Amino acid sequence: MSNLSKLEFLALDISGKNYLSWILDAEMHLTAASLGKTIIEGNKESDEDRSKALIILRRHLDESLKAQYLTVKDPYTLWTELKGRFDHQKDVILPRARYEWMHLRLQDFKSVIEYNSALFQIVSRFKLCGETITESDLLEKTYSTFHASNIVLQQQYRERRFTKYSELIACLLVAEQNNELLMQNHQIHPTSSSPIPEVNATVSERGGKKHGHGLGPKQFINKKKGGYNSKGGNNSYQKKEKRHESICHRCGSAGHWADVCRTPRHLVDLYKASIKAKDAETNFAQYEIPLSSTHLDLPDFKTNAK
Known part of the structure:
Protein backbone atom coordinates (compact mmCIF):
# COMPACT_ATOMS: atom_id res chain seq x y z
CA MET A 1 0.00 0.00 0.00
CA SER A 2 1.21 3.53 -0.84
CA ASN A 3 1.82 6.07 1.93
CA LEU A 4 1.92 3.28 4.48
CA SER A 5 4.24 5.25 6.75
CA LYS A 6 1.66 8.05 7.08
CA LEU A 7 -1.08 5.82 8.47
CA GLU A 8 -2.21 6.50 12.03
CA PHE A 9 -3.61 2.96 12.33
CA LEU A 10 -3.76 -0.25 10.31
CA ALA A 11 -5.67 0.03 7.04
CA LEU A 12 -8.81 -2.03 6.52
CA ASP A 13 -7.94 -5.21 4.64
CA ILE A 14 -9.97 -6.02 1.51
CA SER A 15 -11.03 -9.30 3.15
CA GLY A 16 -12.38 -7.41 6.14
CA LYS A 17 -10.62 -9.71 8.62
CA ASN A 18 -9.50 -6.74 10.72
CA TYR A 19 -12.79 -4.83 10.40
CA LEU A 20 -13.77 -4.98 14.07
CA SER A 21 -10.50 -3.49 15.25
CA TRP A 22 -10.48 -1.03 12.33
CA ILE A 23 -13.82 0.57 13.24
CA LEU A 24 -12.61 1.16 16.81
CA ASP A 25 -9.39 2.80 15.60
CA ALA A 26 -11.22 4.88 13.01
CA GLU A 27 -13.83 6.06 15.48
CA MET A 28 -11.21 7.11 18.05
CA HIS A 29 -9.16 9.07 15.51
CA LEU A 30 -12.22 10.87 14.17
CA THR A 31 -13.26 11.78 17.71
CA ALA A 32 -9.76 13.04 18.53
CA ALA A 33 -9.94 15.28 15.45
CA SER A 34 -13.40 16.58 16.52
CA LEU A 35 -14.94 14.77 13.56
CA GLY A 36 -16.74 11.99 15.41
CA LYS A 37 -20.23 13.34 14.62
CA THR A 38 -19.64 13.06 10.87
CA ILE A 39 -20.35 9.30 10.94
CA ILE A 40 -23.61 9.68 12.91
CA GLU A 41 -26.89 9.47 11.02
CA GLY A 42 -28.59 12.86 10.38
CA ASN A 43 -25.57 14.94 11.44
CA LYS A 44 -25.44 18.63 10.50
CA GLU A 45 -21.64 18.90 10.23
CA SER A 46 -20.12 21.31 7.73
CA ASP A 47 -18.94 20.20 4.31
CA GLU A 48 -15.38 20.95 5.40
CA ASP A 49 -15.57 18.60 8.41
CA ARG A 50 -17.21 15.88 6.36
CA SER A 51 -14.44 16.16 3.78
CA LYS A 52 -11.76 15.88 6.48
CA ALA A 53 -13.44 12.80 7.93
CA LEU A 54 -13.75 11.21 4.48
CA ILE A 55 -10.06 11.77 3.82
CA ILE A 56 -9.12 10.00 7.08
CA LEU A 57 -11.35 7.01 6.33
CA ARG A 58 -10.21 6.62 2.74
CA ARG A 59 -6.53 6.90 3.65
CA HIS A 60 -6.97 3.88 5.92
CA LEU A 61 -8.48 1.58 3.32
CA ASP A 62 -6.73 -1.07 1.27
CA GLU A 63 -5.97 0.31 -2.22
CA SER A 64 -8.25 -2.23 -3.90
CA LEU A 65 -11.00 -1.50 -1.39
CA LYS A 66 -10.61 2.25 -1.83
CA ALA A 67 -11.10 1.89 -5.58
CA GLN A 68 -14.48 0.29 -4.99
CA TYR A 69 -15.77 3.36 -3.12
CA LEU A 70 -14.41 6.16 -5.31
CA THR A 71 -17.83 7.73 -5.86
CA VAL A 72 -18.77 7.90 -2.16
CA LYS A 73 -18.34 11.51 -0.95
CA ASP A 74 -19.99 11.39 2.45
CA PRO A 75 -18.21 9.84 5.50
CA TYR A 76 -21.45 8.54 7.03
CA THR A 77 -22.37 6.79 3.76
CA LEU A 78 -18.92 5.17 3.54
CA TRP A 79 -19.12 4.15 7.18
CA THR A 80 -22.50 2.43 6.82
CA GLU A 81 -21.58 0.67 3.57
CA LEU A 82 -18.42 -0.78 5.10
CA LYS A 83 -20.40 -1.89 8.14
CA GLY A 84 -22.98 -3.66 6.00
CA ARG A 85 -20.22 -5.40 4.08
CA PHE A 86 -17.98 -6.56 6.93
CA ASP A 87 -20.05 -6.51 10.10
CA HIS A 88 -20.70 -10.23 9.67
CA GLN A 89 -17.15 -10.77 10.92
CA LYS A 90 -18.65 -10.96 14.39
CA ASP A 91 -20.35 -14.18 13.39
CA VAL A 92 -16.97 -15.60 12.42
CA ILE A 93 -14.78 -14.21 15.23
CA LEU A 94 -17.08 -14.89 18.18
CA PRO A 95 -17.38 -18.70 17.74
CA ARG A 96 -13.64 -18.91 17.25
CA ALA A 97 -13.00 -16.87 20.41
CA ARG A 98 -15.34 -19.12 22.40
CA TYR A 99 -13.57 -22.23 21.13
CA GLU A 100 -10.12 -20.86 22.05
CA TRP A 101 -11.37 -19.78 25.48
CA MET A 102 -12.75 -23.23 26.17
CA HIS A 103 -9.42 -24.91 25.38
CA LEU A 104 -7.16 -22.30 27.00
CA ARG A 105 -5.09 -23.89 29.81
CA LEU A 106 -2.28 -22.48 31.90
CA GLN A 107 -0.52 -25.86 31.93
CA ASP A 108 -0.12 -25.80 28.13
CA PHE A 109 2.25 -22.81 28.18
CA LYS A 110 5.94 -22.73 28.98
CA SER A 111 5.69 -19.44 30.84
CA VAL A 112 3.12 -17.28 32.59
CA ILE A 113 3.82 -14.43 30.17
CA GLU A 114 2.88 -16.58 27.16
CA TYR A 115 -0.35 -17.67 28.85
CA ASN A 116 -1.25 -14.11 29.80
CA SER A 117 -0.68 -12.88 26.24
CA ALA A 118 -2.85 -15.62 24.71
CA LEU A 119 -5.61 -14.99 27.25
CA PHE A 120 -5.87 -11.27 26.47
CA GLN A 121 -5.91 -11.88 22.73
CA ILE A 122 -9.01 -13.99 23.21
CA VAL A 123 -10.57 -11.48 25.62
CA SER A 124 -10.05 -8.64 23.13
CA ARG A 125 -11.92 -10.60 20.45
CA PHE A 126 -14.81 -11.11 22.86
CA LYS A 127 -14.93 -7.36 23.44
CA LEU A 128 -14.90 -6.63 19.71
CA CYS A 129 -17.95 -8.84 19.37
CA GLY A 130 -19.72 -7.08 22.23
CA GLU A 131 -19.19 -9.73 24.91
CA THR A 132 -17.38 -9.13 28.21
CA ILE A 133 -15.18 -11.48 30.21
CA THR A 134 -15.39 -10.65 33.93
CA GLU A 135 -12.59 -10.70 36.51
CA SER A 136 -14.10 -13.80 38.12
CA ASP A 137 -14.06 -15.53 34.71
CA LEU A 138 -10.37 -14.75 34.31
CA LEU A 139 -9.50 -15.97 37.81
CA GLU A 140 -11.46 -19.20 37.51
CA LYS A 141 -9.98 -19.96 34.09
CA THR A 142 -6.48 -19.67 35.56
CA TYR A 143 -7.18 -21.61 38.77
CA SER A 144 -8.88 -24.48 36.97
CA THR A 145 -6.11 -24.97 34.40
CA PHE A 146 -3.11 -25.39 36.74
CA HIS A 147 -1.11 -28.53 36.10
CA ALA A 148 -2.25 -31.57 38.10
CA SER A 149 1.10 -31.63 39.93
CA ASN A 150 0.36 -28.14 41.32
CA ILE A 151 -2.97 -28.89 43.01
CA VAL A 152 -1.72 -27.79 46.42
CA LEU A 153 -0.27 -24.61 44.95
CA GLN A 154 -3.56 -23.86 43.18
CA GLN A 155 -5.44 -24.26 46.45
CA GLN A 156 -3.05 -21.88 48.18
CA TYR A 157 -3.70 -19.22 45.55
CA ARG A 158 -7.46 -19.71 45.87
CA GLU A 159 -7.23 -19.19 49.63
CA ARG A 160 -5.72 -15.76 49.05
CA ARG A 161 -9.06 -14.74 47.53
CA PHE A 162 -7.84 -12.46 44.76
CA THR A 163 -10.49 -10.11 43.37
CA LYS A 164 -8.50 -8.99 40.33
CA TYR A 165 -6.86 -11.13 37.72
CA SER A 166 -3.91 -8.72 37.56
CA GLU A 167 -3.07 -9.46 41.21
CA LEU A 168 -3.02 -13.21 40.62
CA ILE A 169 -0.91 -12.98 37.49
CA ALA A 170 1.59 -10.71 39.26
CA CYS A 171 2.09 -13.35 41.98
CA LEU A 172 2.50 -16.07 39.37
CA LEU A 173 5.12 -14.06 37.51
CA VAL A 174 7.15 -13.44 40.67
CA ALA A 175 6.95 -17.12 41.65
CA GLU A 176 8.06 -18.16 38.16
CA GLN A 177 11.08 -15.86 38.25
CA ASN A 178 12.10 -17.14 41.69
CA ASN A 179 11.82 -20.75 40.48
CA GLU A 180 14.03 -19.98 37.49
CA LEU A 181 16.64 -18.44 39.80
CA LEU A 182 16.60 -21.51 42.06
CA MET A 183 17.06 -23.82 39.07
CA GLN A 184 19.98 -21.78 37.78
CA ASN A 185 21.69 -21.92 41.18
CA HIS A 186 21.06 -25.68 41.37
CA GLN A 187 22.58 -26.29 37.94
CA ILE A 188 25.68 -24.28 38.85
CA HIS A 189 26.25 -26.38 42.00
CA PRO A 190 23.98 -29.47 42.16
CA THR A 191 23.02 -31.08 45.45
CA SER A 192 25.71 -33.31 47.08
CA SER A 193 28.36 -32.09 44.68
CA SER A 194 31.66 -30.78 46.05
CA PRO A 195 34.10 -28.23 44.67
CA ILE A 196 36.90 -29.50 42.43
CA PRO A 197 39.83 -30.52 44.68
CA GLU A 198 43.26 -29.01 44.31
CA VAL A 199 45.45 -30.93 41.87
CA ASN A 200 48.97 -31.82 42.99
CA ALA A 201 51.50 -33.91 41.16
CA THR A 202 52.04 -37.41 42.55
CA VAL A 203 55.55 -38.67 42.05
CA SER A 204 56.35 -42.37 42.14
CA GLU A 205 59.48 -44.27 41.32
CA ARG A 206 59.05 -46.94 38.68
CA GLY A 207 61.95 -48.27 36.72
CA GLY A 208 64.09 -45.20 37.31
CA LYS A 209 61.44 -42.75 35.99
CA LYS A 210 59.19 -40.35 37.88
CA HIS A 211 55.51 -40.46 37.01
CA GLY A 212 52.97 -37.73 37.76
CA HIS A 213 49.60 -36.59 36.46
CA GLY A 214 50.83 -35.79 32.98
CA LEU A 215 53.92 -34.02 34.38
CA GLY A 216 57.58 -34.67 33.74
CA PRO A 217 60.32 -35.00 36.41
CA LYS A 218 60.39 -32.17 38.93
CA GLN A 219 57.28 -30.55 37.47
CA PHE A 220 54.33 -29.59 39.65
CA ILE A 221 51.37 -27.24 39.77
CA ASN A 222 52.00 -23.97 41.53
CA LYS A 223 48.42 -23.00 42.54
CA LYS A 224 49.36 -19.55 43.82
CA LYS A 225 51.28 -18.46 40.74
CA GLY A 226 49.35 -20.59 38.23
CA GLY A 227 50.46 -23.00 35.53
CA TYR A 228 53.13 -25.67 35.46
CA ASN A 229 56.62 -24.99 36.77
CA SER A 230 59.78 -26.94 36.30
CA LYS A 231 62.40 -24.68 37.92
CA GLY A 232 60.83 -21.88 39.93
CA GLY A 233 57.86 -21.97 42.27
CA ASN A 234 57.55 -23.44 45.72
CA ASN A 235 61.05 -23.99 47.16
CA SER A 236 59.75 -26.07 50.07
CA TYR A 237 58.23 -28.51 47.60
CA GLN A 238 61.55 -28.88 45.74
CA LYS A 239 63.43 -29.43 48.99
CA LYS A 240 61.02 -32.16 50.02
CA GLU A 241 61.34 -33.77 46.60
CA LYS A 242 65.15 -33.77 46.78
CA ARG A 243 65.06 -35.12 50.30
CA HIS A 244 63.04 -38.14 49.16
CA GLU A 245 65.05 -38.80 45.95
Whole structure:
Protein backbone atom coordinates (compact mmCIF):
# COMPACT_ATOMS: atom_id res chain seq x y z
CA MET A 1 0.00 0.00 0.00
CA SER A 2 1.21 3.53 -0.84
CA ASN A 3 1.82 6.07 1.93
CA LEU A 4 1.92 3.28 4.48
CA SER A 5 4.24 5.25 6.75
CA LYS A 6 1.66 8.05 7.08
CA LEU A 7 -1.08 5.82 8.47
CA GLU A 8 -2.21 6.50 12.03
CA PHE A 9 -3.61 2.96 12.33
CA LEU A 10 -3.76 -0.25 10.31
CA ALA A 11 -5.67 0.03 7.04
CA LEU A 12 -8.81 -2.03 6.52
CA ASP A 13 -7.94 -5.21 4.64
CA ILE A 14 -9.97 -6.02 1.51
CA SER A 15 -11.03 -9.30 3.15
CA GLY A 16 -12.38 -7.41 6.14
CA LYS A 17 -10.62 -9.71 8.62
CA ASN A 18 -9.50 -6.74 10.72
CA TYR A 19 -12.79 -4.83 10.40
CA LEU A 20 -13.77 -4.98 14.07
CA SER A 21 -10.50 -3.49 15.25
CA TRP A 22 -10.48 -1.03 12.33
CA ILE A 23 -13.82 0.57 13.24
CA LEU A 24 -12.61 1.16 16.81
CA ASP A 25 -9.39 2.80 15.60
CA ALA A 26 -11.22 4.88 13.01
CA GLU A 27 -13.83 6.06 15.48
CA MET A 28 -11.21 7.11 18.05
CA HIS A 29 -9.16 9.07 15.51
CA LEU A 30 -12.22 10.87 14.17
CA THR A 31 -13.26 11.78 17.71
CA ALA A 32 -9.76 13.04 18.53
CA ALA A 33 -9.94 15.28 15.45
CA SER A 34 -13.40 16.58 16.52
CA LEU A 35 -14.94 14.77 13.56
CA GLY A 36 -16.74 11.99 15.41
CA LYS A 37 -20.23 13.34 14.62
CA THR A 38 -19.64 13.06 10.87
CA ILE A 39 -20.35 9.30 10.94
CA ILE A 40 -23.61 9.68 12.91
CA GLU A 41 -26.89 9.47 11.02
CA GLY A 42 -28.59 12.86 10.38
CA ASN A 43 -25.57 14.94 11.44
CA LYS A 44 -25.44 18.63 10.50
CA GLU A 45 -21.64 18.90 10.23
CA SER A 46 -20.12 21.31 7.73
CA ASP A 47 -18.94 20.20 4.31
CA GLU A 48 -15.38 20.95 5.40
CA ASP A 49 -15.57 18.60 8.41
CA ARG A 50 -17.21 15.88 6.36
CA SER A 51 -14.44 16.16 3.78
CA LYS A 52 -11.76 15.88 6.48
CA ALA A 53 -13.44 12.80 7.93
CA LEU A 54 -13.75 11.21 4.48
CA ILE A 55 -10.06 11.77 3.82
CA ILE A 56 -9.12 10.00 7.08
CA LEU A 57 -11.35 7.01 6.33
CA ARG A 58 -10.21 6.62 2.74
CA ARG A 59 -6.53 6.90 3.65
CA HIS A 60 -6.97 3.88 5.92
CA LEU A 61 -8.48 1.58 3.32
CA ASP A 62 -6.73 -1.07 1.27
CA GLU A 63 -5.97 0.31 -2.22
CA SER A 64 -8.25 -2.23 -3.90
CA LEU A 65 -11.00 -1.50 -1.39
CA LYS A 66 -10.61 2.25 -1.83
CA ALA A 67 -11.10 1.89 -5.58
CA GLN A 68 -14.48 0.29 -4.99
CA TYR A 69 -15.77 3.36 -3.12
CA LEU A 70 -14.41 6.16 -5.31
CA THR A 71 -17.83 7.73 -5.86
CA VAL A 72 -18.77 7.90 -2.16
CA LYS A 73 -18.34 11.51 -0.95
CA ASP A 74 -19.99 11.39 2.45
CA PRO A 75 -18.21 9.84 5.50
CA TYR A 76 -21.45 8.54 7.03
CA THR A 77 -22.37 6.79 3.76
CA LEU A 78 -18.92 5.17 3.54
CA TRP A 79 -19.12 4.15 7.18
CA THR A 80 -22.50 2.43 6.82
CA GLU A 81 -21.58 0.67 3.57
CA LEU A 82 -18.42 -0.78 5.10
CA LYS A 83 -20.40 -1.89 8.14
CA GLY A 84 -22.98 -3.66 6.00
CA ARG A 85 -20.22 -5.40 4.08
CA PHE A 86 -17.98 -6.56 6.93
CA ASP A 87 -20.05 -6.51 10.10
CA HIS A 88 -20.70 -10.23 9.67
CA GLN A 89 -17.15 -10.77 10.92
CA LYS A 90 -18.65 -10.96 14.39
CA ASP A 91 -20.35 -14.18 13.39
CA VAL A 92 -16.97 -15.60 12.42
CA ILE A 93 -14.78 -14.21 15.23
CA LEU A 94 -17.08 -14.89 18.18
CA PRO A 95 -17.38 -18.70 17.74
CA ARG A 96 -13.64 -18.91 17.25
CA ALA A 97 -13.00 -16.87 20.41
CA ARG A 98 -15.34 -19.12 22.40
CA TYR A 99 -13.57 -22.23 21.13
CA GLU A 100 -10.12 -20.86 22.05
CA TRP A 101 -11.37 -19.78 25.48
CA MET A 102 -12.75 -23.23 26.17
CA HIS A 103 -9.42 -24.91 25.38
CA LEU A 104 -7.16 -22.30 27.00
CA ARG A 105 -5.09 -23.89 29.81
CA LEU A 106 -2.28 -22.48 31.90
CA GLN A 107 -0.52 -25.86 31.93
CA ASP A 108 -0.12 -25.80 28.13
CA PHE A 109 2.25 -22.81 28.18
CA LYS A 110 5.94 -22.73 28.98
CA SER A 111 5.69 -19.44 30.84
CA VAL A 112 3.12 -17.28 32.59
CA ILE A 113 3.82 -14.43 30.17
CA GLU A 114 2.88 -16.58 27.16
CA TYR A 115 -0.35 -17.67 28.85
CA ASN A 116 -1.25 -14.11 29.80
CA SER A 117 -0.68 -12.88 26.24
CA ALA A 118 -2.85 -15.62 24.71
CA LEU A 119 -5.61 -14.99 27.25
CA PHE A 120 -5.87 -11.27 26.47
CA GLN A 121 -5.91 -11.88 22.73
CA ILE A 122 -9.01 -13.99 23.21
CA VAL A 123 -10.57 -11.48 25.62
CA SER A 124 -10.05 -8.64 23.13
CA ARG A 125 -11.92 -10.60 20.45
CA PHE A 126 -14.81 -11.11 22.86
CA LYS A 127 -14.93 -7.36 23.44
CA LEU A 128 -14.90 -6.63 19.71
CA CYS A 129 -17.95 -8.84 19.37
CA GLY A 130 -19.72 -7.08 22.23
CA GLU A 131 -19.19 -9.73 24.91
CA THR A 132 -17.38 -9.13 28.21
CA ILE A 133 -15.18 -11.48 30.21
CA THR A 134 -15.39 -10.65 33.93
CA GLU A 135 -12.59 -10.70 36.51
CA SER A 136 -14.10 -13.80 38.12
CA ASP A 137 -14.06 -15.53 34.71
CA LEU A 138 -10.37 -14.75 34.31
CA LEU A 139 -9.50 -15.97 37.81
CA GLU A 140 -11.46 -19.20 37.51
CA LYS A 141 -9.98 -19.96 34.09
CA THR A 142 -6.48 -19.67 35.56
CA TYR A 143 -7.18 -21.61 38.77
CA SER A 144 -8.88 -24.48 36.97
CA THR A 145 -6.11 -24.97 34.40
CA PHE A 146 -3.11 -25.39 36.74
CA HIS A 147 -1.11 -28.53 36.10
CA ALA A 148 -2.25 -31.57 38.10
CA SER A 149 1.10 -31.63 39.93
CA ASN A 150 0.36 -28.14 41.32
CA ILE A 151 -2.97 -28.89 43.01
CA VAL A 152 -1.72 -27.79 46.42
CA LEU A 153 -0.27 -24.61 44.95
CA GLN A 154 -3.56 -23.86 43.18
CA GLN A 155 -5.44 -24.26 46.45
CA GLN A 156 -3.05 -21.88 48.18
CA TYR A 157 -3.70 -19.22 45.55
CA ARG A 158 -7.46 -19.71 45.87
CA GLU A 159 -7.23 -19.19 49.63
CA ARG A 160 -5.72 -15.76 49.05
CA ARG A 161 -9.06 -14.74 47.53
CA PHE A 162 -7.84 -12.46 44.76
CA THR A 163 -10.49 -10.11 43.37
CA LYS A 164 -8.50 -8.99 40.33
CA TYR A 165 -6.86 -11.13 37.72
CA SER A 166 -3.91 -8.72 37.56
CA GLU A 167 -3.07 -9.46 41.21
CA LEU A 168 -3.02 -13.21 40.62
CA ILE A 169 -0.91 -12.98 37.49
CA ALA A 170 1.59 -10.71 39.26
CA CYS A 171 2.09 -13.35 41.98
CA LEU A 172 2.50 -16.07 39.37
CA LEU A 173 5.12 -14.06 37.51
CA VAL A 174 7.15 -13.44 40.67
CA ALA A 175 6.95 -17.12 41.65
CA GLU A 176 8.06 -18.16 38.16
CA GLN A 177 11.08 -15.86 38.25
CA ASN A 178 12.10 -17.14 41.69
CA ASN A 179 11.82 -20.75 40.48
CA GLU A 180 14.03 -19.98 37.49
CA LEU A 181 16.64 -18.44 39.80
CA LEU A 182 16.60 -21.51 42.06
CA MET A 183 17.06 -23.82 39.07
CA GLN A 184 19.98 -21.78 37.78
CA ASN A 185 21.69 -21.92 41.18
CA HIS A 186 21.06 -25.68 41.37
CA GLN A 187 22.58 -26.29 37.94
CA ILE A 188 25.68 -24.28 38.85
CA HIS A 189 26.25 -26.38 42.00
CA PRO A 190 23.98 -29.47 42.16
CA THR A 191 23.02 -31.08 45.45
CA SER A 192 25.71 -33.31 47.08
CA SER A 193 28.36 -32.09 44.68
CA SER A 194 31.66 -30.78 46.05
CA PRO A 195 34.10 -28.23 44.67
CA ILE A 196 36.90 -29.50 42.43
CA PRO A 197 39.83 -30.52 44.68
CA GLU A 198 43.26 -29.01 44.31
CA VAL A 199 45.45 -30.93 41.87
CA ASN A 200 48.97 -31.82 42.99
CA ALA A 201 51.50 -33.91 41.16
CA THR A 202 52.04 -37.41 42.55
CA VAL A 203 55.55 -38.67 42.05
CA SER A 204 56.35 -42.37 42.14
CA GLU A 205 59.48 -44.27 41.32
CA ARG A 206 59.05 -46.94 38.68
CA GLY A 207 61.95 -48.27 36.72
CA GLY A 208 64.09 -45.20 37.31
CA LYS A 209 61.44 -42.75 35.99
CA LYS A 210 59.19 -40.35 37.88
CA HIS A 211 55.51 -40.46 37.01
CA GLY A 212 52.97 -37.73 37.76
CA HIS A 213 49.60 -36.59 36.46
CA GLY A 214 50.83 -35.79 32.98
CA LEU A 215 53.92 -34.02 34.38
CA GLY A 216 57.58 -34.67 33.74
CA PRO A 217 60.32 -35.00 36.41
CA LYS A 218 60.39 -32.17 38.93
CA GLN A 219 57.28 -30.55 37.47
CA PHE A 220 54.33 -29.59 39.65
CA ILE A 221 51.37 -27.24 39.77
CA ASN A 222 52.00 -23.97 41.53
CA LYS A 223 48.42 -23.00 42.54
CA LYS A 224 49.36 -19.55 43.82
CA LYS A 225 51.28 -18.46 40.74
CA GLY A 226 49.35 -20.59 38.23
CA GLY A 227 50.46 -23.00 35.53
CA TYR A 228 53.13 -25.67 35.46
CA ASN A 229 56.62 -24.99 36.77
CA SER A 230 59.78 -26.94 36.30
CA LYS A 231 62.40 -24.68 37.92
CA GLY A 232 60.83 -21.88 39.93
CA GLY A 233 57.86 -21.97 42.27
CA ASN A 234 57.55 -23.44 45.72
CA ASN A 235 61.05 -23.99 47.16
CA SER A 236 59.75 -26.07 50.07
CA TYR A 237 58.23 -28.51 47.60
CA GLN A 238 61.55 -28.88 45.74
CA LYS A 239 63.43 -29.43 48.99
CA LYS A 240 61.02 -32.16 50.02
CA GLU A 241 61.34 -33.77 46.60
CA LYS A 242 65.15 -33.77 46.78
CA ARG A 243 65.06 -35.12 50.30
CA HIS A 244 63.04 -38.14 49.16
CA GLU A 245 65.05 -38.80 45.95
CA SER A 246 66.69 -42.25 45.78
CA ILE A 247 70.46 -42.43 45.19
CA CYS A 248 71.97 -45.32 43.27
CA HIS A 249 74.90 -46.82 45.21
CA ARG A 250 76.22 -48.37 41.99
CA CYS A 251 76.65 -45.27 39.83
CA GLY A 252 75.83 -42.39 42.21
CA SER A 253 72.96 -41.06 40.10
CA ALA A 254 69.66 -39.95 41.58
CA GLY A 255 66.26 -41.20 40.56
CA HIS A 256 66.67 -44.96 40.71
CA TRP A 257 67.90 -47.82 42.89
CA ALA A 258 70.99 -49.91 42.31
CA ASP A 259 68.97 -53.04 41.47
CA VAL A 260 67.48 -51.36 38.42
CA CYS A 261 70.61 -49.44 37.37
CA ARG A 262 71.42 -49.67 33.67
CA THR A 263 74.55 -47.46 33.65
CA PRO A 264 77.37 -48.98 31.49
CA ARG A 265 80.14 -50.81 33.42
CA HIS A 266 82.98 -48.47 32.44
CA LEU A 267 81.04 -45.48 33.79
CA VAL A 268 80.34 -47.36 37.03
CA ASP A 269 84.07 -48.03 37.32
CA LEU A 270 84.83 -44.34 36.84
CA TYR A 271 82.39 -43.46 39.62
CA LYS A 272 83.83 -45.99 42.05
CA ALA A 273 87.35 -44.80 41.26
CA SER A 274 86.33 -41.25 42.08
CA ILE A 275 84.96 -42.40 45.42
CA LYS A 276 88.17 -44.19 46.28
CA ALA A 277 90.24 -41.17 45.35
CA LYS A 278 88.09 -39.09 47.73
CA ASP A 279 87.40 -36.55 45.03
CA ALA A 280 84.61 -34.02 45.27
CA GLU A 281 81.10 -35.47 45.53
CA THR A 282 79.79 -36.20 42.09
CA ASN A 283 77.05 -38.06 40.27
CA PHE A 284 76.32 -39.27 36.83
CA ALA A 285 74.72 -36.02 35.73
CA GLN A 286 78.02 -34.11 36.37
CA TYR A 287 80.16 -36.20 34.05
CA GLU A 288 80.91 -34.72 30.67
CA ILE A 289 82.36 -37.45 28.49
CA PRO A 290 83.59 -36.06 25.14
CA LEU A 291 82.20 -38.16 22.36
CA SER A 292 85.47 -37.84 20.45
CA SER A 293 87.42 -39.60 23.20
CA THR A 294 84.90 -42.23 24.17
CA HIS A 295 84.17 -45.38 22.27
CA LEU A 296 80.97 -47.24 23.22
CA ASP A 297 80.24 -50.74 22.02
CA LEU A 298 76.93 -52.61 22.10
CA PRO A 299 78.01 -54.64 25.18
CA ASP A 300 78.41 -51.39 27.11
CA PHE A 301 74.65 -50.85 27.01
CA LYS A 302 73.71 -54.31 28.23
CA THR A 303 72.66 -54.82 31.82
CA ASN A 304 75.59 -56.12 33.85
CA ALA A 305 75.22 -58.42 36.76
CA LYS A 306 75.75 -56.85 40.13
